[in-house]
Amino acid sequence: MATAIISDIHSNIEALRAVFDDIDRRGIARVLCLGDIVGYGPNPCECVDLIMERCEWSLMGNHDFAVLYEPSRFNHSAETAAFWTRAQFESEPDAAKRAKRWEYLGDLKIREVRDGAMWVHASPRRPINEYIFPDDVVTASPKMTQIFDQFDKCCFVGHTHISGVFTDEPDFYPPEDLNGVYEFNEYEKCIINPGSVGQPRDRDNRSAYVVLEGDRVDFVRVEYDIDAVDQKIRAVPQLSDFLGARLLEGR
Secondary structure, eight states, rough: OEEEEEEEOOTHHHHHHHHHHHHHHTTTOEEEEEEEEOOSSSOHHHHHHHHHHSSSSSBOOOHHHHHSSOSSSSOHHHHHHHHHHHHHHHTOOOOHHHHHHHHHHOBSSSEEETTEEEESSSSSTHHHHHOTTTTTHHOOHHHHHHHHTTTSEEEEEOOOOOEEEEEEHHHHHHGGGGTEEEEEOOOOOOEEEEESSSSSOOOOOOOEEEEEEETEEEEEEOOOOHHHHHHHHHHHHHTOOOHHHHHHOOO
């Protein structure tokens, strides 16, 4: 069965809907989410509702955790967005709907091990908040060794908003170096990042996700109405204009 893997939606409903439209066009029924449903963007409630409806399961990201508890080590714009997001959940007039959203966020797991892989938001070592950056394969070799020691064969992560594949050489391959396709093999362990649906940071402003089918992972990019999201963000005083501007540049 083909599986779509999404991550880092960040309250961007336009991007999320565009990605689900693309998934539907491909006839894919199974969708998994690696977390950070909320944070930064203008439509947190709508994104949680759609993830609840469409995803088999989701994991907890650091922004989901921040809205539930407290933002830790966040910059000012991220912290302010977390508190604003919390207020949006609390302002829901329908008590049952409000409770359902909070319950869903509160029940998110930090790690899954199934289907022959490990699944986390950030890293196998620190599932909610450790970044695995492409440069780490050169500048942090001991870190990468310790991370690869945490799982058997394959791990899917999000968090950095940068698509690509890490191998235990160690090395990092962006999708363009792989012609958009990675195939599992018996010779290497891998960490696969599908990129971000709602806030890509690889200088490509299109939404990113991957399709897993058998021993093959396809990297996908999807265009969406970025200007609409930018204008929504600018209309909310508690959300920094920078959060909209960065969407336009994919950073």
